[in-house]
Amino acid sequence: MRDPMQTMATCFEQVASFFPSGDPKRQESFAERAEYLTTRNYSRERLADGLKAYHEFLGASAVTLQMIEELRHKETLAVITGQQAGILTGPLYTLYKAVTTIRLAQEQREKLGRPVVPIFWIAGEDHDWLEIQKTYFLNSAGKPFPCTLPGDGEGKSVGSQPVPSWEVLEDQFREMPDGEFKTYVFKHCRQFLDQAENLSQWFALTLQWLLKKWGLIFFDPMLPEFKQLAAPMYEQILKMHNDVREALAERTKAWVELGFQAQIQPLGGEVNLFLANPERRAILEQERVFYLRGQEETWDLDALSALLAQAPERFSPNVVTRPVVQEFLFPTLAYVPGPGELNYWAQLGQVFSTFGFVMPILFPRLSGVIVTPAWQKTLVKEGLTLENVYQGLGSYKEGLIRAQDSLDIDERLQRLRAVIQSGYAELEPFEEIHANVHEWLIRNQAKVDFQLEYLKKKLWQAQRKKCSYILQRLQMLEGGLTPNSSRQERVLNPLYFVMLFGDGFIDRLMELPLTSDFREQEVLV
Template sequence: MPSDCITYQNSGYFSKLIVDYLDQKENLKPLYNRFPTIENFKLQIAEKEQNFPVSNRTILADALQKQYANFKISDATATNVEALKSENTFTITTGHQLNLFTGPLYFLYKIISVINLCKDLKKQYPNYHFVPVYWMATEDHDFEEINYFNFKSKKIHWEKDAKGPVGRFDTKGLQEVFDVFSLDLGLGENANYLRNLFEKAYTQHENLADATRYLANELFKEDGLVIIDGDDSSLKRIFSPYVKDELEQQSSFTQVEKTIPLLKEYNVQVNPREINLFYIHDNLRERIVFENGHYLINNTGLSFSKSEILTELENYPERFSPNVILRPLYQEVILPNLCYIGGGGELAYWLELKSNFEHQNVTFPILLLRNSAVIATEKQNQKIAKLNLNWNDLFLKQEVLKNKEIQSLSQFTIDFTPQKEHLKKQFEALYQIANQTDQSFVGAVAAQEKKQLKGLENLEKRLLKAEKRIHQEKLSQIVALQNQLFPGQSLQERKLNFSEIVLEFGITTVLNTLKARFNPLSNEFTVVIL
């Protein structure tokens, strides 16, 4: 097991905002409730206990039982759904789009982070029960983001002309996708497992929400994972007072606009609209816009007066869909949730939202960066040792890594800093002479110093280039290895689909190893050798 400690802050793969959050910089503390430490969950539990209505628990459990009606679930999941009715039960939640066959590898990392944190909390607070929750983003409508996954450098793509909430999409056309994927899998027990999982999920369920629920349930049912679909009338009814406030007062716009100046030194993730709601019906999901005293449904001829839209909300709460600004509030209103686990991009927009939660008297959850990992084979690990590399080296940008290795491989130092310092001292004497003569001579000395320093820099670059040619074979091996572990010079988890790893090592080995290695509160990259 590698002993290298690669913190998220030092990895080079996270934004300044997330690095500063992890470092608990003072300027960001007003933007979150509590930092994720095991001790802070005690205070979070106490706060959520005080302001989460007991009546919501029964509605939540009943809605989940209906959503699971046609699915075979484990005793652990059934127990967790029932436990949500009890006042001593709380959730830890992550969310993800309905990516085809889970999409990038970090889908697994998110859910395992949630599962493991629930276990850690149970050890620390045995009088409470903690339920891992996966929130399916069924109401998203950006199909282009989810209609493919990568497998062996090939994009497996679902061709479909569809609009509206993706969870409602029928699964027509996925038989053809399965046929392509099945051929690429090849032979063997692991290939048959993946083939069977894809086929049952996508060709035996009528819509994408059910297909995704089946898939996530099959992977994590023994861990008691609870999968929730927010596109639900009874759950939307709980949220309808907040929708009414959004329609009448546009509170979220006002509150988030107050927060954005506090993030001026960072790239703001999302900007609020005056009304942060969509109207959904069948295959329609369009923004609600307020103009000239009427509520218009963008890109349609639909228009409502104030009384008409409030009547629509009362009769059909399921037709009102929160956007990225309001979806977190919806989640926290209907779940007895303590913590949201997400990627860097997700946490960035959550950090804009606390003021709106406070305005609505809803507890703001603890925000935790999900686990990240790099998976390597034993053969690759041996290659790392043979090349005298460590994992900190492999996290470097490729040009930096190559230059560092040339410095270590070269028989002499490819650093002309001593020569540059010596040159500067020589010119100091010339400056003393120049200052006693004509001012134009000072300029001539400065120009000559600049020219000679530039010449040394060019010689340094040429020497580095020459040494690279001499050590090209080893450099090529290093580059090839880094490209395997960081495809496209990006994180493996953002490029690979879980099927590629499972095909080689098997689902049991992959999941059990990740569960054993992930520590959600560590703030360190996990290096996994399979």
């Protein structure tokens, strides 16, 4: 399968028809998008009022509150990103999304000469419990260990889930190594748990604390005032679901024909809305009859529309329609996706057109790998590159162990094995004594071979122990750069690095340039 991010970076013209607002590497794209948004109208006052009340509850900084006030003005635009409400902010890539959004908004504010505000859409309506249930830190041995929420989510939206007790987290944090700012981080984690009423609020409070200096606005789509604002869009989605399905199918077919993967794979009958009843379930339609996946109760269009008018808080968009709800609510200059999101946004251009919208510019998030001084020292001392680590250090470690073998373990054992085999060959005449001697010799030799293999294993274990210092450093390097044999940004929690380096870690991330190749950047801290 082709990589859409690489294609966007190197030959955008090949995918230009799937991203109608233009190449994110060209400033002209942003200028043209800004002009288009000037022709659109939004419920700015109601939106700003709701955001102000929410952020006063969060205890937001004056910078953020000023950004919200700017959103009231017609010339103000937004750069938006989003992610599920992962515990303790979730993996590093969530923070990278937020950093990219802030940096891009700053850059475009300067280049366009008009207010551009950064917004983080908290996807608290989602119910993918497994995605947010755990997050990973490193213990003192450099091995990843999970911090996990109890329970199974019961199929309910993440934003309706209660926060855990501090005792649950504190017990799991016992594996955490000491760091200069560990007490500082724990203090704030406990404070946010006491303040938050649900996982979405906990997420917002934690990420807001990390980015307090830069005015990031948080949007929780589950708040009643925002549900009321989005209700007209839900109504359109409900009535136009057949058109949406056709539009999605058309763009998906063209995307796949170009050699890309279809990230959204409908099962059939989707209305592209969910209904909480009380579990969050997809609304499906067949022959003008509506029902929830896995349930028997049915509605006609009028009944479902009446329910929407009465209780919009029970409805929420799915992956296909959340972007158009965002477009309905916000003057979105650009959206900051991850690699997987970029794939499915490419399937949505015609869906936007169905509602009379134009998809925003897609600007891929920063991708980074944090390299601590200790890891950097190991890389330099061993002459390794990041790519070496990504490919796996198994062969390299085995080579180091064998290079320290000054006694030729394998060769000496092989010579012993040859002597033993020769000795058993000399015993073959004994087979004339009894018919069973042949089998006895074979079984006896097999036992000796087993003992030789055992001896070999123990000798190499001892040899590895002699190399334990360098092996431990390499283990810590792999655990930090490729935890759980995956990319660092997809596993490790940013608070691990805040415990080690304090707020300076966040400041370092905010210095990263917005590059045009969208490749992973090495971040030395």
